Amino acid sequence: MKGRGLTLSEVAPLVQADLVGDGSTTITGVASLDAAGPNKLCFYASTRYRKQLLATRAGAVLIKADHVDDCPVPALVVRDPYYAYALLANELHPRDRAAPGLHPAAVVAADAVLDDGVAVGPNAVIEAKARIGRGTEIGPGSVIGKGAQIGENCWIASGVHIAAGCIVGNNAVIHSGTVIGADGFGFAPGPDGWRKVPQLGIVRIGHDVEIGANSTIDRGALDDTVIGDGCKLDNLVHIAHNCRIGAHTVMAGGSMIAGSTTIGSWCMIGGQSAITGHIEITDGVTITGMTGVTKSIAEKGTYASPLPAQPVRKWRKNTVRYLQLEEIAQRLKALEKTFSALKRRTPKDT
Amino acid sequence: MKGRGLTLSEVAPLVQADLVGDGSTTITGVASLDAAGPNKLCFYASTRYRKQLLATRAGAVLIKADHVDDCPVPALVVRDPYYAYALLANELHPRDRAAPGLHPAAVVAADAVLDDGVAVGPNAVIEAKARIGRGTEIGPGSVIGKGAQIGENCWIASGVHIAAGCIVGNNAVIHSGTVIGADGFGFAPGPDGWRKVPQLGIVRIGHDVEIGANSTIDRGALDDTVIGDGCKLDNLVHIAHNCRIGAHTVMAGGSMIAGSTTIGSWCMIGGQSAITGHIEITDGVTITGMTGVTKSIAEKGTYASPLPAQPVRKWRKNTVRYLQLEEIAQRLKALEKTFSALKRRTPKDT
């Protein structure tokens, strides 16, 4: 698409949009309302950016019917401008894919099975009996372990490590530095120290999953660690052994789940939140950033725990009081009790 | 062991177990109580799984004497079923070791010293004067810096980076993406910005240490960063420069220790906890997950600080009140005071 572009008349049907304005404008890419020139497409999803909309010089704007009157340029009217934007941005800016084939500096085991159209970058390593699906790209320096299976049309970026036996579905995107299938953290205490418990399960990742950079998903101890279809995990996310994450659940940067916990589908886990082990979280739960979850959650909804930043002097005082909370509560109770006794003795008390 | 298996009569003495039942059953591996077939060994360590025990079809179960009557299949009676399980699981499922030798795509400096039985994977790099001990495996793409020393019988997985001069003891397991010996975070503020302080120490790791994926242990500024024998560190753990961690201490995923802190032996540090710099924590301390430790801890015991997740509406109200804690405490105090004055004036007050 790049270089040539599409006319607005060509673009509109791709997202079932109603075109308001001249359909002959050529769209070559997407941009923000601020920066867009006359061949760029923008989206307008929040009135927070109304000022930018009114001033935009874009070629067209994806917009809801409610806001179309504010649009100074051709409009593509859709129900969900951001979703339509995502579709069109992919169309106008397809990923720059590596050419199929094995780089001469790739190391591919003789009995690894690579389907048609696979691209393997320099210094990537594909170990014995691994299978790579059609059209998948394995980036420079990535290591696919013995017998691991990667689906079709995946993009495994540079420096990704997928350990022996693990399974990744179709259309996966896995960013640099992420480690799939390292041993779970399992040790039995004994008289002379901790004894390693062999981690015999695998990691099983569904279709359409994206995982950010430097995240880690550990293999199961006996059963598998399972990531459902459509999950999106950000950078520096940690999923411990035997967790099961339902379909379409998203986890923001630095969020972590301890071992053997089950998360439902369509959950949203905020950044740096921590979920303890051996619990269950039902479908559709939102956990705000920096929240600690220590018990199972059976009801859909939003849950939170963090305290907000305060000026340090105020924080210091409140912290002292927090450490006295039990005592404060006891004093309040005592006061209520004597007060109630006193009230009974006070004249004219109703 | 794999493929052939052991009879229960052969298994029992390996863990000093009393065999209850037929000793001729062949055990080929371990499994969970749920999934085990007739040639699998399980363990039963908690009555939480009593239902699974009663229904198991396993070949045998490692179990305490107290529970043996509930076991529907042959039992191996031991004092600590989980520890015995760890021993036997290692016996029945030995790690799939790389064959000794240098992969043709490994890059090994001429003056690096590799002992007998060392395996170096494809694209691994062993720099000048590094030493690798007998039987150690260096995974694909790992980099062992100049003069670094790795002990015997270690498993350095793929993509591990051990920087110049660092020392790792025997029997280490280090998972993918972990970085040992990056520079500590040391800068001196000056008029034109921060000036780097050279990090001249090394990282010194004892024997029998396991470190998870994508963790980081920084080299010391002047002295060394030291990890004691038998420590077990999970994924995404960060140990800053000049820390000293005592023997057999374990740290769960995402826990971090700031610079120059000393941790005792046999401590347990929960996931995502953070320990400030320049403090000391004595032996045998447990820190729960997500806890912030800001002062030295001189007494053995368990310490905690996180707040638990609440439904967001409740959290919002409690947060507002938390920010008023100092004021609440002052109001309570004022009330106590006037109340006490009032009580003195009230008739019939005892």
Add this chain to the structure above:
Amino acid sequence: MKGRGLTLSEVAPLVQADLVGDGSTTITGVASLDAAGPNKLCFYASTRYRKQLLATRAGAVLIKADHVDDCPVPALVVRDPYYAYALLANELHPRDRAAPGLHPAAVVAADAVLDDGVAVGPNAVIEAKARIGRGTEIGPGSVIGKGAQIGENCWIASGVHIAAGCIVGNNAVIHSGTVIGADGFGFAPGPDGWRKVPQLGIVRIGHDVEIGANSTIDRGALDDTVIGDGCKLDNLVHIAHNCRIGAHTVMAGGSMIAGSTTIGSWCMIGGQSAITGHIEITDGVTITGMTGVTKSIAEKGTYASPLPAQPVRKWRKNTVRYLQLEEIAQRLKALEKTFSALKRRTPKDT
């Protein structure tokens, strides 16, 4: 410098120091007050180490005029001993640089542009049209993506991934495992799951920036992610897409910033703190470790939110009370109200 050393008379002018004592002593390196022998240089910046100063056997000590009388060995009197130490430690312990040139096992695209004195380590990959500035070192196994630009005199350690198009200024130090320019975390929810939003910006890193190990800085969605001159980021730091970090801001281990947030210059962000997306933090703000920042900060100063670790029994009680805070506040208010009514009815009330 190594091996030969400098005399104190040679050292003093390098940091505009007044020499007190014999200038002929040879200094070969730096050390701590405790460990220093007669050819080592130390610094004394805090009276906390007065005991060590009084007992030191160092060749010389960098010290303030106020403390020079306590110094038992030759003194270099300066205004800021730690800053002078940083300057001299770099002089006495220059980094062990790789020899310029391409290792035979490096993979460098034919149309990559490498300036004079560039060193590329074994298994490093430099992709098409990337540019590497004069004197820069690319460590073993690092991957520089298509069209990425790395400045002069940088040290890119082993296993660093800098994705296509990203720009790094001069004198950068980037430690192992760090990933610059992975896709930002952007997805639009749709009827059949989350749709990826292409991440079309780059990461733009200024001059004199250091980034620790296993950190991640994501590329922008439409605009760029920008790291200002002189910033210093520790290990496991996460910067999401479209963030802008001002010059000379430092971020300690595990701190994270969500998308589209702007941080001022000369800020100090403590370890494991989390800053939410789409906010602005002004210049000169200090955020203590483990703090959650959920709103813009317009005033310079120090901000905090974490609760300190307590013995678990105390923590449990306080946590119960924290969960009742709204109720406690209501009860206090009710008591104040009835009390105030009562007081009015009480005899002899002033």
